[in-house]
Amino acid sequence: MSATVYTTNDVNAEALRGKRIAIIGYGSQGRAHAQNLRDDGFDVVAGVRKGGKGWSHATEDKIATAEVVDAVKGADLIAILTPDMVQDQVWKNEIEPNAKEGATILFAHGFSIVYGRVTPRKDLDVVLVAPKGPGDLVRREYARGRGVPALFAVYQDATGKARDRAMAYAKGIGGATGGLIETTFREETETDLFGEQAVLCGGAKELVKAGYQTLVDAGYQPEVAYFECLHELKLIVDLFYEGGISKMHDFISETAKYGAVVSGPRVVTEETKARMRDVLKDIQSGSFAREWILENQAGKPRYNALLNEDRDDPIEKTGAALRSRMAWLKSPTNS
Numbered sequence: 001m002s003a004t005v006y007t008t009n010d011v012n013a014e015a016l017r018g019k020r021i022a023i024i025g026y027g028s029q030g031r032a033h034a035q036n037l038r039d040d041g042f043d044v045v046a047g048v049r050k051g052g053k054g055w056s057h058a059t060e061d062k063i064a065t066a067e068v069v070d071a072v073k074g075a076d077l078i079a080i081l082t083p084d085m086v087q088d089q090v091w092k093n094e095i096e097p098n099a100k101e102g103a104t105i106l107f108a109h110g111f112s113i114v115y116g117r118v119t120p121r122k123d124l125d126v127v128l129v130a131p132k133g134p135g136d137l138v139r140r141e142y143a144r145g146r147g148v149p150a151l152f153a154v155y156q157d158a159t160g161k162a163r164d165r166a167m168a169y170a171k172g173i174g175g176a177t178g179g180l181i182e183t184t185f186r187e188e189t190e191t192d193l194f195g196e197q198a199v200l201c202g203g204a205k206e207l208v209k210a211g212y213q214t215l216v217d218a219g220y221q222p223e224v225a226y227f228e229c230l231h232e233l234k235l236i237v238d239l240f241y242e243g244g245i246s247k248m249h250d251f252i253s254e255t256a257k258y259g260a261v262v263s264g265p266r267v268v269t270e271e272t273k274a275r276m277r278d279v280l281k282d283i284q285s286g287s288f289a290r291e292w293i294l295e296n297q298a299g300k301p302r303y304n305a306l307l308n309e310d311r312d313d314p315i316e317k318t319g320a321a322l323r324s325r326m327a328w329l330k331s332p333t334n335s
């Protein structure tokens with residue numbers, strides 16, 4: 001069943017009219033949401049730590065600043081845009097004791113709610129608005145009069161207005177221009193984690209490393225292996241992004257196309273799909289979340305060790321040397 005895509009005319013903009021919005025955490029998402037909402041006519045305050053980077057960025061952007069507790073007091077909508085791993089602490093110590101009755105609590109990712117790290121009071125609306133892009137794109141597209149698509153969801157509707165308010169916020173950051181899709185906290189969280197683990201960040205990097213190793217082990221030059229297995233991935237991903245798998249097929253040679261259809265399934269097999277289902281199971285059962293929370297509490301020893309393994313992978317050395325000659329990578333305007 002395909003989803004309904006809501007646009008500007010489907011949004012009841014009155015739902016948040018005249019409301020005060022506190023943006024807690026002024027990082028990738030916070031910075032973009034605050035500026036877009038301000039430009040959309042909302043009364044926005046950034047809840048940031050004095051002396052922190054967020055405070056100076058907000059000041060630079062001419063967004064009103066306050067300590068988190070002060071931003072929360074008097075806010076009608078509180079967007080929790082700190083990193084997921086600190087949301088439980090910020091919630092317990094600064095937000096919940098100061099949130100006014102009937103306020104809307106908004107997340108950009110459902111992790112804290114789905115895994116029971118934050119359990120909001122019953123008088124609060126709890127919603128999610130998750131733009132499908134990083135903060136700088138959310139800001140840039142808004143500034144061009146366009147917008148990045150967003151997901152929205154309602155977890156708790158204390159006032160009867162939660163859904164309208166979530167949609168109005170999503171419109172305020174430009175999402176309605178890009179298109180809004182309704183989801184649930186659970187669907188957003190589980191699919192987001194699965195995508196980044198199995199396909200985007202985890203799957204793609206392992207595929208690249210394995211391809212590179214296969215060629216180098218077979219005696220080919222590392223530089224040539226780097227170009228074939230990592231560098232050229234960008235061309236393919238751009239084609240996917242612009243026109244799906246069909247566009248890739250339209251743009252590659254007949255030989256590449258035949259090789260793709262016969263050999264792709266020899267690499268990503270039923271066995272790979274069974275492993276993907278394992279990854280999904282660990283996400284759905286909460287075992288991945290528990291492991292990650294414990295890892296944080298222990299000071300991230302395993303996380304750091306595994307990250308170092310990636311940093312020390314031979315492909316990184318080969319790549320750094322080659323990229324130092326790619327002048328276009330140093331001036332982003334030419335990318």
Ligand code: NAD
Nearest residue numbers: 025026027028029030054081082083084108109133134135
């Ligand atoms: P980020 O790390 O870029 O920014 C978080 C900000 O919170 C930082 O400025 C940090 O200094 C601040 N912060 C940390 N602890 C704080 C505290 N105790 N009090 C006040 N501020 C504190 O994070 P982000 O990527 O913007 O992610 C925010 C939320 O948005 C997360 O829930 C994330 O899952 C979600 N999200 C992110 C993206 C993305 O592309 N980055 C996309 C969709 C959703």
Ligand code: MG
Nearest residue numbers: 192193195196
């Ligand atoms: Mg993600």
